[in-house]
Amino acid sequence: MVEVKSGAIEVNSGLREEVESHGHALDFGSRSHAEDYARQESASDGELRVQAAPENEPRDVDAYLLADRSPSIAEPAEIDGETLAFDVGANLYGALGEAIPIHAPKPHALVYFVREDLDIGDNNLEWGLNVDVEPGRLLPIERGDERRRWTPDCVVEAKAGWSGRMLERYYCEIRTGDASFERAQVATMEELAKEERVLKIRVDIDSLPDQYSLRSHEVEPTEQDE
Incomplete structure (x- = not known):
């Protein structure tokens, strides 16, 4: 089970619609499916990432869906002439x-x-x-x-x-x-x-x-x- 965090909802409108329909707990079946979903939604709006829940998480939650806050994923971190440098999220x-x-x-x-x-x-x-x-x-x-x-x-x-x-x-x-x-x-x-x-x-x-x-x-x- 993947818990959607508020920051992710704020940056991604597609995810916001998903949460409105299905709630904050989404079941993807596997991490790879969750990461595929995050990449798909990130392609059209704010960047998302999947983070594993810690072992001491008391609830039935396997991972969190978060906003990827790296500042220069969608926009260049540096521009040098025709060269665009991007951060790795x-x-x-x-x-x-x-x-x-x-x-x-x-x-x-x-x-x-x-x-x-x-x-x-x-x-x-x-x-x-x-x-x-x-x-x-x-x-x-x-x-x-x-x-x-x-x-x-x-x-x-x-x-x-x-x-x-x-x-x-x-x-x-x-x-x-x-x-x-x-x-x-x-x-x-x-x-x-x-x-x-x-x-x-x-x-x-x-x-x-x-x-x-x-x-x-x-x-x-x-x-x-x-």
Whole structure:
């Protein structure tokens, strides 16, 4: 559940209409859906961003929808002749981190992770290792009578050669810098981890353009229901 804050309503007329129709608590099903909504609404009016709720939030709230107060996202921070310099807001910062593993010409960091995880050397596979990275799709996940949904940021498939057998599949959620994972989202990932490999990936882009860092942490499954 995402709580809409008053500052976000003030800067964005489309969001204001949404709140008037559905209230201040909006259910998007996943953080990626909430961030897609924030980007869509930001394109036509005031900038919005999604911020994870702290773990000690007493209410059933996973995240907040806030006004992105960075002063120079829509307007240049500096103009030098024909060069316009813009600040990087929270939404763009997150998108830059996601782009490295998902949209790179070759996902070297993920390929290295897969090789280490599966203990694959250069000569282990006759036709080599092929790693495909695809955008995630909405996954319905059931736990007893409860039905949850999660859209991973990407799905990594490791195959023996271009058309070979499937070696492993990983469902991944990506955060840039110290951005948080929502409690409800993590619970859904833990449920999926009973049957699939699920990864939390954190990308640090503060040293770009020279370097970036990537850390992968496997999600442990929730305990089986008795």
